[in-house]
Amino acid sequence: MSKQTHSFQAEVAQLLHLVTHSLYSNKEIFLRELISNASDACDKLRFEALADPSLYGDQPELEVRISFDKTAKTLTVTDTGIGMSEAEAIEHLGTIAKSGTKDFMNRLTGDQKADAQLIGQFGVGFYSGFIVADRITVESRRAGLPAEQGVRWVSQGAGDFEVETITRPERGTSVILHLRDDALEFADGWKLKELIGKYSDHIALPIKMEGETWEDGKEEGQPGQMVKTGAWDTVNQATALWTRPKKDITDEQYQGFYEQIAHDWQPPLAWSHNRVEGSTEYTQLLYVPSHAPFDLWDRDRKAGIKLYVRRVFIMDDAEQLLPRYLRFIKGVVDSADLPLNVSRELLQESRDVRAIREGNTRRVLGLLEDMVKAETAPGANAAAADAAPADGKVDIGSGDSTPAPEPTELPDGGVTDVVDKNEAPTAADTAAKFAEEQARDAGKYATFWREFGAVLKEGLGEDHANRERIAKLLRYASTTSDAATVSLADYKARMKEGQKAIYYITADTLAAAKNSPQLEVFKKKGIEVLLMTDRVDEWSLSYLREFDGTPLQSVAKGAVDLGDLQDEAEKKAAEEAAESVKPLLDKLKEALKEQVEDVRVTTRLVDSPACLVVKDAGMSMQLARMLKQAGQRVPDSKPVLEINAEHPLVKKLDGHAHFDDLAHILFDQALLAEGGLPDDPAAYVRRVNALLVSRAA
Numbered sequence: 008m009s010k011q012t013h014s015f016q017a018e019v020a021q022l023l024h025l026v027t028h029s030l031y032s033n034k035e036i037f038l039r040e041l042i043s044n045a046s047d048a049c050d051k052l053r054f055e056a057l058a059d060p061s062l063y064g065d066q067p068e069l070e071v072r073i074s075f076d077k078t079a080k081t082l083t084v085t086d087t088g089i090g091m092s093e094a095e096a097i098e099h100l101g102t103i104a105k106s107g108t109k110d111f112m113n114r115l116t117g118d119q120k121a122d123a124q125l126i127g128q129f130g131v132g133f134y135s136g137f138i139v140a141d142r143i144t145v146e147s148r149r150a151g152l153p154a155e156q157g158v159r160w161v162s163q164g165a166g167d168f169e170v171e172t173i174t175r176p177e178r179g180t181s182v183i184l185h186l187r188d189d190a191l192e193f194a195d196g197w198k199l200k201e202l203i204g205k206y207s208d209h210i211a212l213p214i215k216m217e218g219e220t221w222e223d224g225k226e227e228g229q230p231g232q233m234v235k236t237g238a239w240d241t242v243n244q245a246t247a248l249w250t251r252p253k254k255d256i257t258d259e260q261y262q263g264f265y266e267q268i269a270h271d272w273q274p275p276l277a278w279s280h281n282r283v284e285g286s287t288e289y290t291q292l293l294y295v296p297s298h299a300p301f302d303l304w305d306r307d308r309k310a311g312i313k314l315y316v317r318r319v320f321i322m323d324d325a326e327q328l329l330p331r332y333l334r335f336i337k338g339v340v341d342s343a344d345l346p347l348n349v350s351r352e353l354l355q356e357s358r359d360v361r362a363i364r365e366g367n368t369r370r371v372l373g374l375l376e377d378m379v380k381a382e383t384a385p386g387a388n389a390a391a392a393d394a395a396p397a398d399g400k401v402d403i404g405s406g407d408s409t410p411a412p413e414p415t416e417l418p419d420g421g422v423t424d425v426v427d428k429n430e431a432p433t434a435a436d437t438a439a440k441f442a443e444e445q446a447r448d449a450g451k452y453a454t455f456w457r458e459f460g461a462v463l464k465e466g467l468g469e470d471h472a473n474r475e476r477i478a479k480l481l482r483y484a485s486t487t488s489d490a491a492t493v494s495l496a497d498y499k500a501r502m503k504e505g506q507k508a509i510y511y512i513t514a515d516t517l518a519a520a521k522n523s524p525q526l527e528v529f530k531k532k533g534i535e536v537l538l539m540t541d542r543v544d545e546w547s548l549s550y551l552r553e554f555d556g557t558p559l560q561s562v563a564k565g566a567v568d569l570g571d572l573q574d575e576a577e578k579k580a581a582e583e584a585a586e587s588v589k590p591l592l593d594k595l596k597e598a599l600k601e602q603v604e605d606v607r608v609t610t611r612l613v614d615s616p617a618c619l620v621v622k623d624a625g626m627s628m629q630l631a632r633m634l635k636q637a638g639q640r641v642p643d644s645k646p647v648l649e650i651n652a653e654h655p656l657v658k659k660l661d662g663h664a665h666f667d668d669l670a671h672i673l674f675d676q677a678l679l680a681e682g683g684l685p686d687d688p689a690a691y692v693r694r695v696n697a698l699l700v701s702r703a704a
């Protein structure tokens with residue numbers, strides 16, 4: 008077929024412009040992106056070939072070859088992966104299927120470093136080739152298609168690309184970059200090897216380069232040069248990182264692997280690498296990222312765990328391997344038990360998967376607990392070091408050569424971690440290492456909480472089995488701390504003598520929570536109240552009725568019962584006040600019968616005249632508002648108006664000429680004070696103005 012010219016989808020053209028301009032200062036990332044695509048293509052072939060081994064044809068090797076030609080100014084990345092048919096090349100290299108790409112463009116900041124980090128997350132990988140090339144030729148043949156059905160795709164990275172049919176004897180893809188004059192540094196063996204080591208060492212597939220050797224000039228005075236030997240050498244480690252013994256892996260390598268699988272160039276906060284043995288056998292390598300992705304709140308967001316079965320890549324985003332509330336975790340699970348042809352449907356039913364999921368959950372919670380320990384016990388001693396390594400990293404036995412040491416049974420579920428006992432360090436070593444790790448880890452949990460705390464809270468409702476562990480990890484702001492640093496245990500330790508509950512309030516913002524009239528009596532008595540402002544708080548706390556034997560009590564629900572914190576005299580005064588204003592309460596009830604369920608005297612107010620509360624079992628007004636905003640149906644329920652009998656405004660009410668207006672103003676103000684809006688704001692304004700005028704007159 009003759010050449011056809013196609014236009015890029017408008018978004019691609021726009022993207023190309025952005026990519027080549029904004030990433031120019033970080034040129035070298037193109038190689039990582041192209042190798043990553045080549046590796047994905049090989050993974051795809053390996054997976055499809057499980058069902059149809061003939062796809063391998065006469066080329067069983069899966070590998071990536073990188074070659075360059077200084078004279079022709081080209082750099083070529085070739086893989087023996089799945090390849091592309093002509094239609095696929097047009098589709099995959101000419102359009103962007105992902106809806107996230109628009110988001111990508113909106114997020115480009117002009118700050119080149121930040122933008123470079125975004126590139127991988129949004130899958131604009133291939134186009135990064137245009138940072139260093141003024142023309143890219145892609146030659147490909149899809150596995151299973153005959154040699155005559157190869158395709159050549161050529162583009163200069165502007166508005167269009169050309170496609171023609173070619174004969175290509177080999178399966179797979181070659182991406183040929185025609186280097187720009189200012190990118191010729193990449194047509195160099197040393198440079199390329201350095202970049203492969205930096206970015207792609209952990210690709211579980213051989214990356215090969217042709218060997219070079221020095222040849223002296225043939226004649227006197229002629230300069231020598233490097234010449235190709237014709238032998239292809241593997242230049243990366245080419246073993247799946249998670250199968251290597253932990254002691255052989257450096258922190259930099261763990262971080263490099265994280266970059267590769269998470270497409271995140273900021274180092275993770277912590278990781279945990281274990282082989283688990285027992286009735287279900289698997290290796291897990293799980294990372295806690297240091298920042299939230301842009302789509303953390305997207306309900307359809309992909310999960311971050313890659314599933315392998317005996318080192319064969321099976322799928323990305325295996326959502327069954329961790330509960331949803333840990334969806335921010337990235338990593339790899341390699342199962343020894345699952346069948347290679349496992350499907351997503353099968354995963355849902357598998358007992359092994361359930362065991363892995365539970366094991367992963369425990370491990371992540373353990374990692375978080377270790378971060379907390381590192382924060383709360385600086386300078387811990389060797390005894391603590393014996394109990395737990397600071398970052399939860401546990402030694403792993405060798406994947407291949409060394410037989411795994413005997414595991415010790417853990418009481419909680421039959422899974423075990425393999426600890427290489429032969430390598431046991433001395434107590435002094437451990438203590439020194441632990442102290443060093445702690446210094447490094449200080450502040451990590453605070454970072455974690457800031458980024459992911461709100462997601463972890465979902466676990467209260469989602470994961471009954473681990474609810475207590477999750478509860479210990481929660482952090483809130485409180486009337487003693489604006490920062491979300493107060494744990495429920497801290498709170499309990501500070502409770503007043505005679506205090507029977509952990510008090511909290513939910514609101515839209517910290518300011519609204521802090522200044523809520525409902526807090527007045529708590530402030531007066533110096534009782535700490537937790538301030539909750541996450542949308543998920545109210546819902547999640549409905550699953551946490553108590554912590555360590557102490558009930559949690561919303562200060563905006565039910566009547567305040569400060570129990571022993573109120574002395575007899577106060578109780579008596581309150582009862583008397585209630586009696587004396589009874590006729591007023593009846594009148595208010597009548598005036599506001601459309602708005603409120605009841606009117607009663609309160610002891611929770613000091614400076615404000617009134618506030619609104621809901622009944623003990625009722626949905627808080629804050630949650631009701633949130634649900635309504637989200638378009639959900641909310642059962643109609645009216646709040647209770649509580650009035651402060653000591654307040655001058657309340658005292659003035661009885662017998663006032665504008666009683667009805669005042670009653671409504673009292674109600675609307677109470678609503679405003681706790682973050683709501685009057686049903687009829689104009690009527691509220693009218694009433695206030697009428698009163699102001701009548702006073703002025």
Ligand SMILES: Nc1ncnc2c1ncn2[C@@H]1O[C@H](COP(=O)(O)OP(=O)(O)OP(=O)(O)O)[C@@H](O)[C@H]1O
Nearest residue numbers: 044045048090099100127129130131132133134180
């Ligand atoms: N070497 C290759 N072999 C086969 N298909 C490829 C190759 N390189 C790219 N493709 C196809 O082109 C598509 C677009 O590649 P691109 O790098 O732009 O995004 P991506 O790989 O999907 O995303 P990301 O870079 O985030 O992994 C790929 O999804 C794949 O289908």
